Amino acid sequence: MAVYLYALTSSGGVPLYSRTLGDGKPLPYPVVASLNGVHMYGKSGEVELVSADSEQYNIGWRSYPHSITLILVVDKSLYSKHQIDELLDMIYDGMVMLFGQDDLMTIKNVERFKRDIRVSYALLDYILQLHSTNSFSDITQCVDVLASRSTEILQNSLNAFTDAASSLHGCLLINSKVKVATPEWSSLGHREQILLCHMVNSLPQVPAARDVPVYLPKTSPNVAQRLVTFTLLPGAEVCLLCGPTPSLSQLEKEVERFWQPSFDAIKLVQSSVDRNLPKDTLVDSNVLGFVMLSNSSKKCLSCYTSEADEYNHQLGSYYYYIPCYLMAD
Incomplete structure (x- = not known):
């Protein structure tokens, strides 16, 4: 089973990047050019080509304002046409999360953008491989969530830690799923919550403390926030959205003080996470x-x-x- 993702400029069809996952070989360039060509031909006649299918694959196209056209080709056993539409929007919002909406809508230097977009590959690949998780x-x-005991003690630890960080937005991820979150985190758009979780799960496991600038596609598409994460135990991460202060090093000193009493509760949740x-x-x-x-x-x-x-x-x-x-x- 294979998944193919292609990004091209909407105006001229210039290739920006491609991702191929699964056991399929990369599609030949003439095939990709034809997929983009038929889409652009439709646009010239004020017809929007949204989806098509072959014997083996479902294909989806989506153009985003003044910037990028995404083409997704997936094995029919993986995604339906409806799912492809949702997945394309998630992929674009993932790019917004890393670059900001303004930079995506006004690509001034294509060659520089091709180099810069590589930082998003880990997140995009993670999204494209979700079908195997x-x-x-x-x-x-x-948002994928966990049901277990120990919610109250974990919620109290999270609330205290977010207060110490002068933040309103925080959540605890255990085995890639949300166990507890602050009301403000839960009030974010559902796709923003999903993408933040995917972002954390796609990051390298080392170091244990990370500070990544992110844009929230709906809430704050052009002003970056700080996504600060700390690994409490293997498979358990606390995540915060912070302003300019406090620094990562300052917060790192507070992790053990706030979370040490909750380690047993986290281990208890992890013991039943497969059954959920x-x-x-x-x-x-x-x-x-x-x-x-x-x-x-x-x-x-x-x-x-x-x-x-x-x-x-x-x-x-x-x-x-x-x-x-x-x-x-």
């Missing part, structure tokens, strides 16, 4: 798993029961398609 955010457009339910929660033996979606809060809770280990691959494939149709409205 236990995340449903790319098809549901909902407290160990003492009984589930009928006939239930192999479930996906629970909230349209109002844009949250997604997924679970494979311990009895379903031998069926996890089949369940994963089944669950991966069902949420798309449930969320289509």
